[in-house]
Amino acid sequence: MQQHPPTHTHTPLQKPRDKKTKRTAGGRKIKKKHTHTRAREKRDRIRGGAVHRAAAPISLSSQSPTSLPMASAGGATGPAPAILAAAAALLVVVSLLPHAAASDSDHKYQAEEKVMLWVNKVGPYNNPQETYNYYSLPFCHPSDNPVHKWGGLGEVLGGNELIDSQIDIKFGRDVDKGTICSIELDPDKAKQLSDAIESSYWFEFFIGFVGEADRNNDNKYFLFTHKNIVIRYNGNQIIHVNLTQESPKLIDAGKALDMTYSVKWERTNVTFAHRFDVYLDYPFFEHQIHWFSIFNSFMMVIFLTGLVSMILMRTLRNDYAKYARDDDDLETLERDVSEESGWKLVHGDVFRPPRSLALLSALVGIGTQLSALILLVILLAIIGMLYIGRGAIVTTFIVCYALTSFISGYVSGALYSRHGGKNWIKAMIMTASLFPFMCFGIGLVLNTIAIFYRSLAAIPFGTMVVVFILWAFISFPLALLGTVVGRNWSGAPNNPCRVKTIPRPIPEKKWYLTPSVIALMGGLLPFGSIFIEMYFVFTSFWNYKVYYVYGFMLLVFLILIIVTICVTIVGTYFLLNAENYHWQWTSFFSAASTAVYVYLYSVYYYHVKTKMSGFFQTSFYFGYTLMFCLGLGTLCGAVGYLGSTLFVRRIYRNIKCD
Structure with a gap:
């Protein structure tokens, strides 16, 4: 942009x-x-x-x-x-x-x-x-x-x-x-x-x-x-x-x-x-292929929402019927339960706290903040035509990031508290500093290269101080406040099923039902929904065009959110049916893998669509793209996790766990 x-x-x-x-x-x-x-x-x-x-x-x-x-x-x-x-x-x-x-x-x-x-x-x-x-x-x-x-x-x-x-x-x-x-x-x-x-x-x-x-x-x-x-x-x-x-x-x-x-x-x-x-460039940005890509993504949304609806309304409805029988049909119920397999068998472990709870809470909080941030910046760009002002998009993004830090703190604090986390200060610090410090690390390397080349791309020390002040005195305190509020107002866990003391062994399954494969395949359809838009965004940023079709971007962003949620829900359902209850991190990475495909696309774009050369430009191209993909992956991962959380709580809500 x-x-x-x-x-x-x-x-x-x-x-x-x-x-x-x-x-x-x-x-x-x-x-x-x-x-x-x-x-x-x-x-x-x-x-x-x-x-x-x-x-x-x-x-x-x-x-x-x-x-x-x-x-x-x-x-x-x-x-x-x-x-x-x-x-x-x-x-x-x-x-x-x-x-x-x-x-x-x-x-x-x-x-x-x-x-x-x-x-x-x-x-x-x-x-x-x-x-x-x-x-x-x-x-x-x-x-x-x-x-x-x-x-x-x-x-x-x-x-x-x-x-x-x-x-x-x-x-x-x-x-x-x-x-x-x-x-x-x-x-x-x-x-x-x-x-x-x-x-x-x-x-x-x-x-x-x-x-x-x-x-x-x-x-x-x-x-x-x-x-x-x-x-x-x-x-x-x-x-x-x-x-x-x-x-x-x-x-x-x-x-x-x-x-x-x-x-x-x-x-x-x-x-x-x-x-x-x-x-x-109206002919370029409003070309019929741009409209066709939106239509194609919309049809993908219809297909995926239909698939999720089928899972919820058909497959699960029949299972609920078994658990809704009267007590006088206890013998039939016990026979059905003894023949059960799949997601119902892991009801005693599905709400077990995930590994590295503080890190997951921080990533979900950051991703939720980035989702709100992107939506806010797109709306401001549509209303205020930010593309007309030199540096306006960058300034707006930085200021809005600082002001939306409360969201990341609240979501992270609530998630950490509801899973019984005790070291909330660690979770709060990770939430407030993880993404900025990742960007800072990449930026530090690029800035060192720019200084060595004596390029104007080197960020002046005074500008670094301004950005640090924004983070230290606006972003960090808001994240701290959000964590405290989320921790105290999140309420009791109130899980539909009680967690068993002894974890259930996870049986071996086909290779395509393993968490790593599900996570890797989960990003394909979300990437497909934004593939065409990535071309326009990359061309604007790297080939001197003015990106102004933020209405298109808003539609693509909403489609990405819906597709990510649907794909992650389907992946979570397959994982639970494989009697694997480690769905939290799998759902996160299943959605976050979208960024992997975007990064691979950037490699193709670099070699085929540009004439860039030299260590300096190559470093900046892949450094900026890495920064973008880290943000995109965190955003999609948070959306996928939250969607899967709602799905899991919904399907276990009506079964008789005890």
Whole structure:
């Protein structure tokens, strides 16, 4: 799920033309793929998905529909005299922050008011997380200490660092030709730019920048030195920014390159409220296959609920009839009981406390919290269009996680207490810290890698402190409070059947009725219900598209919950029929195994659907995916366990256990 950047654009480097064009809408960020025809360019403007969603709606981002891959000479195919695309697709984020205090989301400009142009980051186009400071390359550096803009917690965690370019742009004032700076190319600078072009770097320069490689000459690279900026406005608000790049100059050590720009203002009828529509890829996200996947998952729900209903209403109803007979039919009852097999024989052990009760209680509590959290964030995204704000989804997720910690504490405390647990402090600490510390451990490894590479993906120490404070002073106390409330208000266990003193031996069964097989097979159908949606989510996160169809996500999430509950109930029924009463952990892992299949799918997606490379990006891809799958597995496991608990209590409620 993504948010849009201020108006900035990413442009990978690809086949060049004499001019490169980037389009931007107020407050968005977009990355584009290379275009060969005018029609393709128009389509790319619509389909290029912004990777970062702009938070500061006052910022504009100039999107470049042209992705220019950089390549060197020698053996490459392409238009003969073409100068190959290159250097780096710069996302130009025109963040319009005036001197006067105003809302970043709907700022209204006065004539001649300063429009600030922010530069952000640079990195290989195929590696979205491998980003560096814009000025790590020898571009025009501001003469004074530039202003840095902190856009919020989510923006910092997204690896954004907005710096004032100090390029003079005034609202409504055209500039025929202005000078940005003159770059003196020494051998080191020339090599830096050439290497960046060779690696297909893109830039976020909140308006746009690109270089080229000439494939007809051996190892010659060109840098566009002039930017034509066309800003479209409606009234006193900026709507779109269009960047055309010209004047490619050879990158040659000892040569000076004069960087220039021009600005032209044009009126448009597009309203500020609809400025972001051009960046939403309607054909991609609302394709018929997306609708078909929802329909297919819905039919799966009908099938599974029918299967569970059959188990409850047919198989169990006949069994209940035996136990409902009158006492005068005692002889027949005893004969039936002596012939019994299956789930009824383990009634004296089925409510025995599970092993590692504190851990199970913590995981179920965390999973329940994550379920509520995901539902809440999806609803907020639908109501508030969070994809429009850069970093808004991340910030919302972190804050809502802290505020929903009471849920995890309550569920964990109640479950632990009802099973007779005594060490509730241990259970409480595990509930409050297990998931955050798992994420912290993965994040620490990734952050160490980012620091080693000097990447903007490294989380600043101050941001870590902010996140820790949120956990220590909001999340942890709420989890503690929830545990205390759940422990004291959970009530008596009130199990339908009394637990026997001596555990019943578990007979050997067929291999497919063992807990491990049931747990592994249990995740197949839930994964099938979200498989198509995973493709859209992965494409949004890793391929620069703006995910905005949260209505689809809500439906898929509800379908996942229902399918998970139904599949886990069926698995629990088969396990109990095999006279195995260790259903608690089996039901949890049966649902949690959905995450295993999602992770395996991510491996396929990495190798088939992306062009990522290098240790840095590979680490971040699989690290982030592991973090996501741990959360998904915990969520599904909790849902499956709670569904199985209701099922087990229901089927044993009416039998005469004694």
